[in-house]
Amino acid sequence: MNATESAFNAASTAASPSAINSAITYVQGMSAVQICITLLCVVLVWDQVSYIQKKGSIAGPRFKIYPIIGPFLESLDPKFEEYKAKWDSGALSCVSIFHKFVVISSTRDISRKIFQATKYVKPCVVDVAVKILRPQNWVFLDGKAHTDYRKSLNGLFTRTALAQYLPSMEDVIDKYMEKFVDYSKDHDYKPTIYFHEMREILCALSLRAFCGNYITEDQIRKVADDYYLVTAALELVNFPIIIPFTKTWYGKRTADMAMRIFEDCAQQAKDHIAKGGEPICVMDAWCKLMHDAKNKNDEDSRLLHREFSNKEISEAIFTMLFASQDASSSLACWLFQIVADRPDVLAKIREEQLEVRGGDPNKRVDLDMINNMTYTNMVIKETLRYRPPVLMVPYVVKQNFPVTPNYTAPKGAMLIPTLYPSLHDPEVYENPDDFIPERWVEGSKASEAKKNWLVFGCGPHVCLGQTYVMILFAALIGKFSLFTEWEHTVTPLSEKIKVFATIFPKDDLLLTFKKRDPLTGKLSE
Numbered sequence: 471m472n473a474t475e476s477a478f479n480a481a482s483t484a485a486s487p488s489a490i491n492s493a494i495t496y497v498q499g500m501s502a503v504q505i506c507i508t509l510l511c512v513v514l515v516w517d518q519v520s521y522i523q524k525k526g527s528i529a530g531p532r533f534k535i536y537p538i539i540g541p542f543l544e545s546l547d548p549k550f551e552e553y554k555a556k557w558d559s560g561a562l563s564c565v566s567i568f569h570k571f572v573v574i575s576s577t578r579d580i581s582r583k584i585f586q587a588t589k590y591v592k593p594c595v596v597d598v599a600v601k602i603l604r605p606q607n608w609v610f611l612d613g614k615a616h617t618d619y620r621k622s623l624n625g626l627f628t629r630t631a632l633a634q635y636l637p638s639m640e641d642v643i644d645k646y647m648e649k650f651v652d653y654s655k656d657h658d659y660k661p662t663i664y665f666h667e668m669r670e671i672l673c674a675l676s677l678r679a680f681c682g683n684y685i686t687e688d689q690i691r692k693v694a695d696d697y698y699l700v701t702a703a704l705e706l707v708n709f710p711i712i713i714p715f716t717k718t719w720y721g722k723r724t725a726d727m728a729m730r731i732f733e734d735c736a737q738q739a740k741d742h743i744a745k746g747g748e749p750i751c752v753m754d755a756w757c758k759l760m761h762d763a764k765n766k767n768d769e770d771s772r773l774l775h776r777e778f779s780n781k782e783i784s785e786a787i788f789t790m791l792f793a794s795q796d797a798s799s800s801l802a803c804w805l806f807q808i809v810a811d812r813p814d815v816l817a818k819i820r821e822e823q824l825e826v827r828g829g830d831p832n833k834r835v836d837l838d839m840i841n842n843m844t845y846t847n848m849v850i851k852e853t854l855r856y857r858p859p860v861l862m863v864p865y866v867v868k869q870n871f872p873v874t875p876n877y878t879a880p881k882g883a884m885l886i887p888t889l890y891p892s893l894h895d896p897e898v899y900e901n902p903d904d905f906i907p908e909r910w911v912e913g914s915k916a917s918e919a920k921k922n923w924l925v926f927g928c929g930p931h932v933c934l935g936q937t938y939v940m941i942l943f944a945a946l947i948g949k950f951s952l953f954t955e956w957e958h959t960v961t962p963l964s965e966k967i968k969v970f971a972t973i974f975p976k977d978d979l980l981l982t983f984k985k986r987d988p989l990t991g992k993l994s995e
């Protein structure tokens with residue numbers, strides 16, 4: 471240590487206690503009110519300075535208009551139009567709610583970069599999700615642990631695996647066609663809200679596909695009836711501690727109930743496969759993969775060498791239900807509305823559906839048939855583009871992330887890639903706000919623009935169920951088109967977007983169904 475340094479240290483150690491003493495004396499001279507006001511001012515200034523620093527050069531209010539809370543009240547009732555204004559305000563924009571700093575990306579390339587930046591980001595979940603989905607759940611894994619677990623699940627959603635689940639899914643579709651017709655009949659064929667019915671059919675379809683016949687009708691009804699409690703508990707803004715009789719408490723109770731059912735189903739699937747049974751659902755397929763892997767030694771099989779416990783399987787199945795339920799219900803609502811409003815589209819679907827069945831409407835659905843549903847598939851793709859169920863996917867920044875050459879997202883910030891703008895990019899999709907299934911013909915600009923197709927995300931967390939969605943919806947809309955006639959009552963709110971985890975028509979979808987003869991088109995009551 472040199473002389474100057476020792477002198478400086480001596481001076482500062484000597485000065486510190488006296489400075490502290492005078493500060494203490496000053497504070498002691500202040501009244502309680504003065505202390506509170508001073509603390510409040512410090513917090514307010516710190517909140518604004520920290521916001522301005524994190525914001526840097528990106529779009530967003532120059533300072534927090536509502537100190538501390540930011541636009542918290544708006545976030546309780548999110549509006550599509552407000553989101554859109556935010557995306558239009560810049561490639562990167564920000565808001566700050568309480569201590570959470572949120573950065574939103576609205577361009578295709580930045581969004582893709584975020585989805586793929588595993589070094590810097592990981593999916594962001596609300597605090598209470600860890601309690602409801604359980605801390606050891608695979609969805610909370612990151613990096614290599616996540617990639618390895620994903621590899622063991624990917625095999626459950628290949629086209630070949632999905633073909634095995636189709637027969638039981640078709641049974642559910644048949645049952646619900648009758649149910650919807652009866653429901654409309656009970657309401658004298660007057661338009662009725664079908665938002666809840668769509669959620670129920672999708673829940674029943676998922677549960678049958680995931681758990682096969684191990685889950686009973688009563689159990690399906692119970693999970694389908696109560697599932698909305700889980701959605702409500704996992705809303706972005708919710709109290710992080712589970713207090714009895716609050717939304718989060720009901721949500722956890724429902725999730726625990728569903729996982730108990732899934733645990734029993736998992737054991738039955740294990741027994742079925744051990745006895746040499748063929749897989750007919752996701753759980754069977756998982757047990758079969760584990761069973762077959764025992765005799766193989768390639769890298770992918772090694773991941774399945776260990777026995778996944780019933781509890782673990784039940785937790786993974788619950789995440790699949792959780793990931794699928796809202797997004798699939800959103801797609802169902804828009805698809806039934808859009809097709810009903812466009813009789814020319816419905817007529818073409820019907821024509822194709824008869825054609826792929828060789829003129830026999832009662833032929834059971836199989837994978838070959840689905841592969842030939844070119845037009846039906848284009849209608850589903852266009853619905854997903856026109857009304858993408860998931861608008862944004864929240865990620866959290868693990869370490870300072872240079873998102874662009876001019877902006878680094880700070881560690882701890884929420885970073886949200888947006889999907890909607892890429893899917894309404896006029897450079898790729900001419901008249902992006904029009905519904906045009908033909909834009910998806912093979913070789914077209916839209917079908918070649920793979921980078922814009924962000925409906926299911928991209929990168930290591932890309933949607934596990936994307937192929938399942940395309941197959942399921944082709945079977946679903948195909949059968950309903952052949953065997954039912956449904957009418958949609960258009961209201962001024964039908965085309966407006968309501969945000970409820972995913973997106974839905976603002977009038978909750980007014981429909982009525984009648985039974986239809988698939989060959990003559992004759993309606994019966």
Ligand code: HEM
Nearest residue numbers: 790793794797798801859860926927928931932933934935
């Ligand atoms: C129309 C329906 C659906 C849409 C639009 C959709 C969309 C998405 C999106 C945008 C993500 C985030 C991807 C990312 O971060 O890169 C995701 C993840 C996921 N989805 Fe879907 N999804 C749908 C249906 C389903 C279904 C039916 C399943 C059932 C198996 C499912 C299972 C998952 C899972 C497990 C993840 C998390 C994957 C991971 O973290 O590795 N999704 N989905």
